[in-house]
Amino acid sequence: xxxxxxxxxxxxxxxxxxxxxxxxxxxxxxxxxxxxEGLLNSAPGPSRQGMAGAVLVTxxxxxxxxxxxxxxRTRDANGRRWILWAxxxxxxxxxxxxxxxxxxxxxxxxxxxxxGLNLLAFSIFGxxxxxxxxxxxxxxxxxxxTDVFDFDGPLPAPARAGxxxxxxxxxxxxxxxxxxxxxxxxxxxxxxxxxxxxxxGI
Numbered sequence: 001x002x003x004x005x006x007x008x009x010x011x012x013x014x015x016x017x018x019x020x021x022x023x024x025x026x027x028x029x030x031x032x033x034x035x036x037e038g039l040l041n042s043a044p045g046p047s048r049q050g051m052a053g054a055v056l057v058t059x060x061x062x063x064x065x066x067x068x069x070x071x072x073r074t075r076d077a078n079g080r081r082w083i084l085w086a087x088x089x090x091x092x093x094x095x096x097x098x099x100x101x102x103x104x105x106x107x108x109x110x111x112x113x114x115x116g117l118n119l120l121a122f123s124i125f126g127x128x129x130x131x132x133x134x135x136x137x138x139x140x141x142x143x144x145x146t147d148v149f150d151f152d153g154p155l156p157a158p159a160r161a162g163x164x165x166x167x168x169x170x171x172x173x174x175x176x177x178x179x180x181x182x183x184x185x186x187x188x189x190x191x192x193x194x195x196x197x198x199x200x201g202i
Contacts, residue, residue: 060092
């Protein structure tokens with residue numbers, strides 16, 4: 001459905017934009033603290049605490065932003081709330097573990113990276129897909145909205161009843177035309193003669 005596809009597309013684009021922005025900001029945090037060379041050459045421990053703290057705060061901010069967008073999508077699609085809260089909680093745990101990995105990881109030693117972090121990432125991605133493909137609320141279907149403007153079919157019942165009532169009311173008769181006025185008789189030119197006999201009689 002059109003309305004559902006629009007909601008999914010917006011959620012996808014917002015999430016993609018936030019993921020790209022989060023990656024860029026995390027890289028800026030690393031460069032602004034110890035730098036990539038310092039991260040590669042530094043030993044795990046206190047020397048990375050400033051960098052790990054900046055990454056953690058940044059990640060939690062983006063978790064809140066993604067949670068807000070996911071909440072809107074869940075509300076619009078009438079999704080299940082426990083999926084939303086699981087997505088937010090696991091995202092927060094992932095942000096915490098990500099900062100911890102940057103704090104203790106030994107570059108060049110794959111064993112120092114915990115494998116459970118990847119499983120957690122796949123779980124978050126699955127919840128994200130569930131929120132993305134949630135069905136829309138009944139009533140937001142665009143087909144139901146466009147049915148109102150279907151002029152080819154018969155009129156709806158209220159419209160037909162309105163036209164029937166209008167047709168049954170008799171038209172108000174117009175007032176009859178006023179009778180033609182009779183023009184007065186033409187008067188002779190000059191001064192009118194007085195009635196009666198003249199001086200000479202008959």
